[in-house]
Amino acid sequence: MRDTLDAVWKAESARIVAALTRLVRDVGLAEELAQDALVAALEQWPSQGVPDNPGAWLMTIAKRRAIDHIRRSQRLEQIAQPPPEQQEQQEDDVLRLMFISCHPVLPARERAALTLRLLGGLSAAEIGRAFLLPEQVIAQRIAAAKRTLAERNVPFELPEGSELAERLASVLEVIYLIFNEGYSATSGDDLMRPALTREAMRLGGLLAELAPHEAEVHGLVALMEIQASRAEARTGPSGEPIQLHEQDRSRWDRQLINRGFASMLRARQAGGPLGPYVLQAAIAVSHAQAASAEQTDWAQIAALYEALVRMVPSPVIQLNRAVALGMAGGPQAGLDLVDTVSADPALRDYHLLSVVRGDLLERLGRQAEASREFTRAAALTRNEPERAFLLRRAGSSAPGEATVGDAVSRFLARDDLGAETLRSYGQTMRRLLLDLGAATPLAEVSASDVARVFAVAWGGAGVRTWNRHRAAVRALSAWTSTRDLAAGVPRKWESRVPRPAVGGPDLEALWRHPSLRERTFWRMVHESGAPARAALALDVDRLDLPGRRGRASLRGREVEVRWGQGTAALLPGLIGDRTRGPLFLADRRPGPARMPAPTDLCPDTGRGRLSYERAEYLFKQVSGQTLHQL
Incomplete structure (x- = not known):
């Protein structure tokens, strides 16, 4: 249903x-x-x-x-x-x-x-x-x-x-x-x-x-x-x-192709400089004009992609250009270009990167490497027919050979990991499975392979995030008794210089923000000194407005938040006629697939509780700083 x-x-x-x-x-x-x-x-x-x-x-x-x-x-x-x-x-x-x-x-x-x-x-x-x-x-x-x-x-x-x-x-x-x-x-x-x-x-x-x-x-x-x-x-x-190269071209709809040719003619008649859609249409025309895959003018298509990437620099267009180069100049030419764009973070979870790389490796006779690429692509795609097709292309590992997927599954199934540690390790392991491929033999994974994963996946992450993922990989290496897979990932050292608190003109600018919700929330965090999550956990029916305080349940324990005169002046306008539910509400009502717990829903408006992630994002957008600096 x-x-x-x-x-x-x-x-x-x-x-x-x-x-x-x-x-x-x-x-x-x-x-x-x-x-x-x-x-x-x-x-x-x-x-x-x-x-x-x-x-x-x-x-x-x-x-x-x-x-x-x-x-x-x-x-x-x-x-x-x-x-x-x-x-x-x-x-x-x-x-x-x-x-x-x-x-x-x-x-x-x-x-x-x-x-x-x-x-x-x-x-x-x-x-x-x-x-x-x-x-x-x-x-x-x-x-x-x-x-x-x-x-x-x-x-x-x-x-x-x-x-x-x-x-x-x-x-x-x-x-x-x-x-x-x-x-x-x-x-x-x-x-x-x-x-x-x-x-x-x-x-x-x-x-x-x-x-x-x-x-x-x-x-x-x-x-x-x-x-x-x-x-x-x-x-x-x-x-x-x-x-495309295996399709029966007699099944192509000639009426639609002729309509496309007519639209292309109108584009040329309109005049003006070539734009990205006209260039892409010219590539499609080249494919449609070829009676068979062998007769396709790949050199012309590669040249059109080169013009397109100059106009619209994009790793995805470069990937398409690599396909054309691989057909026009041989698979190694295409693979060389793919390898230059594969480190782009924008392609981190783009399954077609692995599909293209797998195709080129297969044509070069490097079947084992191609199989791993198709397996990774299958893990990344959400389309079921495409996943099944890619898994068939990948084939299977040699019997009895330990894979990355096997090692990760056993590592996370241990009964000596606490809930927080399991959650943290799980985040790291999911990324390794996606980028290395679950079916990849563990013995074939090198420290340089893991270093590339870190560069693409967490190159822009904070010091603590980087070191947390590094520690997880080292723990996996120790548990599986393999060489240190994190050997190529250097530990990053944290700066001990505290970030300055928001104050002076910056603080005054926050108090003039047009959103009543944001002004009230920021005031409360600043005046109370309470964690932002505690303020977000407050409910209307647990506020003591005359006493300028409220109680909330945060991570299984009761906390009290006290605020000053500035927050007290704003709260009545924020609450309005509401008598129950979260104090700070999200921008809109949740969809049916993302319904929060009843305690996080306002019975009057149907909106959910404002999340910490959203609150942090909004504050960073305005101030360039983090909530704990309030």
């Missing part, structure tokens, strides 16, 4: 959120109302069955929630009888939603994350994989974008004139990300999500109508159409992926 609902949500969420945004004129509120409909489906569908038209069911429930909200806000009369011109308006609500998500008031990185969330129905984790960023970073960007749109009262309108041209680049990026999630799904049981590719091409077509003289728009449309033409040939009878 959950898989069915997930599929329906990803197909229909953009339309639902767009329709609700037209009603309530608030993107953040619209998504919350849509999430309410999703929760209703989780509650009702298991007992009542999936409706004949699940998308329409979700839309109906969501609109009812919106009407109820507006009625409570005494604004129902504004939308109950919309004017005829609004009823007859033909512009696409989903396209409006995309432009509001890509509004210039938002930083570029927030625009892309928000639009992919609202238009593609993707989770923060899926977006993170598309951007090669942690899930938490994406979630923070989405929440920040919604706050900004609400505070600026951004209208739900299509841009016009010069504003349209300025906002196209971000929109194009997001459309292509949605297309890619459909063309090569990052997770799930299917290699492709055709509904997403169709939606991306539909949005691209609408943009082409809006901006007929923009070459990049036509270039993106051409790129998507030519790539989508291979859909039928990309999978085998059991859903397994088929690589």
Whole structure:
């Protein structure tokens, strides 16, 4: 049932959120109302069955929630009888939603994350994989974008004139990300999500109508159409992926290819300098023009990638260029380029890095090394058909040979490890398994291999984090009676100079911050001297406002927090009419898949407790310092 609902949500969420945004004129509120409909489906569908038209069911429930909200806000009369011109308006609500998500008031990185969330129905984790960023970073960007749109009262309108041209680049990026999630799904049981590719091409077509003289728009449309033409040939009878050079080109959709050629012609007719999407479309055209894999002009494709990487420096584009070089100049040429970009932290969890490296090693006859790369790629991908395909390519280890996975499993299964130590060791071991490969024979792992893992995974980490992971690897080496795998990882020495406390003008600037929640929290931490986690653990019903104190349960023990006059003056405004629940609330209500404990939920607003990680992030963004310096 959950898989069915997930599929329906990803197909229909953009339309639902767009329709609700037209009603309530608030993107953040619209998504919350849509999430309410999703929760209703989780509650009702298991007992009542999936409706004949699940998308329409979700839309109906969501609109009812919106009407109820507006009625409570005494604004129902504004939308109950919309004017005829609004009823007859033909512009696409989903396209409006995309432009509001890509509004210039938002930083570029927030625009892309928000639009992919609202238009593609993707989770923060899926977006993170598309951007090669942690899930938490994406979630923070989405929440920040919604706050900004609400505070600026951004209208739900299509841009016009010069504003349209300025906002196209971000929109194009997001459309292509949605297309890619459909063309090569990052997770799930299917290699492709055709509904997403169709939606991306539909949005691209609408943009082409809006901006007929923009070459990049036509270039993106051409790129998507030519790539989508291979859909039928990309999978085998059991859903397994088929690589481009092994595909039956007679199964490529010639109609889509011709449409792509026509879009490319329109891009050239539009004129102007070549952009990244026109260049990528030219690469797709080169593949489509070749009657067979052997007739592909790989030298031309490598040259196009070289031009593209000069225009858009990116390790992913360099990786694609390595594939082309490996075909044009031999696998060693491609491998040499791969090895120059493999240390880039952005590619740390990018499974295609290992796929490309494995392909090149296999062509060089280095089968054992290729097998380890395919095993690592299988561990990194979230897509089930792709994982099965990669494991088949990897084969299996020699019988009886101890592997990294075996050693780690036994090491963590010991009964003499405390909970905190086990959690800490587990973090280190998970990274080793991903980067070294669980099936890699332990005897083949060298200290230099581990040093490379540290450089990529924790090169930018703090001294304590680096040394903690180093200690875990040394413990593994000692327990397995192998050579010191951390021999190539030097211990880092901590500075004993304490960081200065926040004070003077910096402190005064904090007290003028526009967010009441942040001002109150920072004041309380500063005046009380209590740990930030203790302040965050406070509940409204356990506050003694006249006595300027409160009690909280922190890690199984009771703590008391006392504050001064500045905090006392701010608390009434922060609490308002609330009588229970956490004092400091998160920015939005949690989704159904991330419901916190009841003690961490506000019964009045439905929002959860503000997390320490989020609070620390916000403080660093404003001050550049850490909460303990307050």
